[in-house]
Amino acid sequence: MSARLSHFFVTIVRAAGNRLVELAIVMVSVATMVFVLLRVVPGDPVLILGGLDTLDRAVIESAREQMGLDRSMLEQYVIWLGNMAIGDFGQSLRSGAPVSQLIGNALPPTLQLGIMALVIGIALSIPLGVAAARRAGTATDAGITTFSIIGISTPPFVIALALIYLFAVHLRLLPVAGYVPFDEDPLENLRHMALPALTLGLVTAGVLVRIMRRSVIDELGEDYVRTARSKGVAESRVVYGHAVRNAALPFVTIAGIEAGVLLSGAIITETIFAIPGLGRLMIDNINQRDYPVVQGAVLAVAFIYVLINAFVDALYRVLDPRIRTRLAS
Amino acid sequence: MADVETNPPALAVHDLRVGVGPSGRQSVVVDGVSFTVPAGGRLALVGESGSGKSMTAMAIAGLLPGRFRILSGDIKLAGETIDPMARSMTRRRGRDVSVVFQDPMSALNPVMTIGAQLIEAIRVDTAVSRKAARKRAIELLEEVQIARAAERLNAYPHEFSGGMRQRVMIAIALANRPRVLIADEPTTALDVTTQVQILRLIDDLCRLEGAALLLITHDIGLVEGLCDDICVLYGGRVMERGPVASVISQPGHPYSNGLISAIPPLDEDVPWLEPIAGEPAAAAHLGKGPACPFAPRCPMVKQVCHTDRPDLQPIGPYVDAACHFASAQPGHRVNTS
Ligand SMILES: Nc1ncnc2c1ncn2[C@@H]1O[C@H](COP(=O)(O)OP(=O)(O)OP(=O)(O)O)[C@@H](O)[C@H]1O
Ligand SMILES: [Mg+2]
Numbered sequence A: 001m002s003a004r005l006s007h008f009f010v011t012i013v014r015a016a017g018n019r020l021v022e023l024a025i026v027m028v029s030v031a032t033m034v035f036v037l038l039r040v041v042p043g044d045p046v047l048i049l050g051g052l053d054t055l056d057r058a059v060i061e062s063a064r065e066q067m068g069l070d071r072s073m074l075e076q077y078v079i080w081l082g083n084m085a086i087g088d089f090g091q092s093l094r095s096g097a098p099v100s101q102l103i104g105n106a107l108p109p110t111l112q113l114g115i116m117a118l119v120i121g122i123a124l125s126i127p128l129g130v131a132a133a134r135r136a137g138t139a140t141d142a143g144i145t146t147f148s149i150i151g152i153s154t155p156p157f158v159i160a161l162a163l164i165y166l167f168a169v170h171l172r173l174l175p176v177a178g179y180v181p182f183d184e185d186p187l188e189n190l191r192h193m194a195l196p197a198l199t200l201g202l203v204t205a206g207v208l209v210r211i212m213r214r215s216v217i218d219e220l221g222e223d224y225v226r227t228a229r230s231k232g233v234a235e236s237r238v239v240y241g242h243a244v245r246n247a248a249l250p251f252v253t254i255a256g257i258e259a260g261v262l263l264s265g266a267i268i269t270e271t272i273f274a275i276p277g278l279g280r281l282m283i284d285n286i287n288q289r290d291y292p293v294v295q296g297a298v299l300a301v302a303f304i305y306v307l308i309n310a311f312v313d314a315l316y317r318v319l320d321p322r323i324r325t326r327l328a329s
Numbered sequence B: 001m002a003d004v005e006t007n008p009p010a011l012a013v014h015d016l017r018v019g020v021g022p023s024g025r026q027s028v029v030v031d032g033v034s035f036t037v038p039a040g041g042r043l044a045l046v047g048e049s050g051s052g053k054s055m056t057a058m059a060i061a062g063l064l065p066g067r068f069r070i071l072s073g074d075i076k077l078a079g080e081t082i083d084p085m086a087r088s089m090t091r092r093r094g095r096d097v098s099v100v101f102q103d104p105m106s107a108l109n110p111v112m113t114i115g116a117q118l119i120e121a122i123r124v125d126t127a128v129s130r131k132a133a134r135k136r137a138i139e140l141l142e143e144v145q146i147a148r149a150a151e152r153l154n155a156y157p158h159e160f161s162g163g164m165r166q167r168v169m170i171a172i173a174l175a176n177r178p179r180v181l182i183a184d185e186p187t188t189a190l191d192v193t194t195q196v197q198i199l200r201l202i203d204d205l206c207r208l209e210g211a212a213l214l215l216i217t218h219d220i221g222l223v224e225g226l227c228d229d230i231c232v233l234y235g236g237r238v239m240e241r242g243p244v245a246s247v248i249s250q251p252g253h254p255y256s257n258g259l260i261s262a263i264p265p266l267d268e269d270v271p272w273l274e275p276i277a278g279e280p281a282a283a284a285h286l287g288k289g290p291a292c293p294f295a296p297r298c299p300m301v302k303q304v305c306h307t308d309r310p311d312l313q314p315i316g317p318y319v320d321a322a323c324h325f326a327s328a329q330p331g332h333r334v335n336t337s
Helices: A002-040 A045-050 A057-067 A073-085 A099-134 A139-153 A156-170 A186-220 A223-230 A235-273 A278-287 A291-319 A321-328 B053-061 B087-091 B114-122 B130-143 B162-174 B192-209 B244-249 B254-261 B303-307
Strands: B011-020 B027-037 B042-046 B068-077 B080-082 B097-100 B180-184 B212-217 B229-234 B237-243 B313-316 B319-321
Touching: A002 A073, A002 A291, A073 A291, A099 A139, A099 A186, A099 A235, A099 A278, A099 A291, A139 A186, A156 A186, A156 A235, A186 A235, A223 A235, A223 B097, A223 B162, A235 A278, A235 A291, A278 A291, A291 A321, B011 B053, B027 B042, B027 B053, B027 B068, B027 B212, B027 B229, B027 B237, B042 B053, B053 B068, B053 B097, B053 B180, B053 B212, B097 B162, B114 B130, B114 B162, B130 B162, B162 B192, B180 B192, B192 B212, B229 B244, B229 B254, B237 B244, B237 B254
Parallel strands: B042 B212, B042 B229, B097 B180, B180 B212
Antiparallel strands: B011 B027, B011 B068, B068 B080, B229 B237, B237 B319, B313 B319
């Protein structure tokens, strides 16, 4: 088992290495796109920050100069890329706070939310998907499929409001909104994160249940399952030890994609539950045209996407020996 | 074998009927099949594609695919009637009856090592320790003549050739010394040289372990010298049944005769073979009508064949056939040309 584990980490490191080039390309492309898009969208940060367009022209001009906005777009772009290369993401136009610090503060709540939601989604979808597959065509299957369709088709904010109503307003078990850092009060932190995580977890479970159900049904029809049965292996072991193990391959792929989707789901969820995460940071600063902050936040999200991808890749290699050998040779 | 008379047969199938589809509108794919395999004996189940060989075998092992059901019949393993679709069948599989399947490429779990799959079969017997199971797994791989067995335990199926995978399947099937081994076209997916090796292996190991063999094949040429008895299926029904030697030298049923005429002689260079004219009947369309299932393709067909279904009846010593015109006289060979 420990050999397997160390093998796993070696694979991850190697996969990450393979991905460095890809990472660089993705990051530069995203950076360029965000940079251009933000400047194409109408709205001047100075005017928005100033709040009025009746400001003294001289004041406006000096502010623009201070922020570097008087230079040409190409100049701004080159300076920005150069600064990023040395780890300087710039300062907020509004508060002057370093962007890296703003992102550093916003990252933990978002990551916690994403991980909790993913864990809830996976923990719900494996047993439900397997149960539906084993009883395909029965009332149990129909019930689970209905749950899954509701999860997929209901907008997250509706799920959020329903959960808030049930657990916070009606049962008074959990807070309506807000955030407490984990290192300040772990219990309160979890109580505050429970509903947002459950919201996103249910959305994720909706998709993953379907994948699990379909994959297990497919795998149960495979020859190796019949072989396992022919050996006299107990049915539960046939299902979990053989069919589910193979169904894990498509499941992991989709779970990786869903993990990415969670990040965009986090924007809405963080707004509803007043969690100071990356999503909130982005939304607030888009409205303020605070270019450096938005750019930094988008890059952070893109970076997380690439990491998830590398992780899924590595996991896939651990789960599928056929890919492992193809890679080794 | 001296005790054939006193010992119950390893496998006795009586009037087995298998259907597919929703109840009420089932089509019958195995229709009243009966045969016995004595302890340590060998029976060949032959017939063209779609004749119901696999479904007969899967019914016995309780491994019928989803929409198939045993409609009626009696199956005895070592004299004891079993219900193959019951939960309790699980503990009989691998011990009382084991199966080697047709396609070794898909029969093994692609994400589990050979060793894990073999050890899983061995440890169905819960008393076996992990260590003892590993030792037995190596032994089994050596028995099926896989070199460097200990090392090969950690290999995955995709690292093995088709022939080697089939050897692994045989090792798995024999892991718990089953009374009956069902081999469903075990060599169809393999090249000719490998076919011979695999059949020899099955032959040797069944003898060694004292397992009775139910060999399914559509290649009647494989049967001679390997099996004692033969049972010819067509459209889910038994056409002819008897000792291999008599059936092959003097087929009593025109269908058996047709199958045998289609065997390429080993010593001659024959540029073409005589196939049986027409398409194999889908069993689904048979069963209800009062006609002989083979009538539409039979070269000897008479009026009665379209109106009366012939029952299986003795036509010679130990030989039964289901044909109105099967001859009981030794030496008579039905002529198809
Ligand atoms: N899913 C299915 N639904 C309905 N009928 C089926 C299905 N699968 C197989 N059958 C029918 O069952 C009958 C018996 O099939 P079976 O697989 O036992 O034949 P077989 O003798 O093993 O042929 P082969 O040599 O091709 O393996 C065939 O007539 C086939 O058409
Ligand atoms: Mg078959």
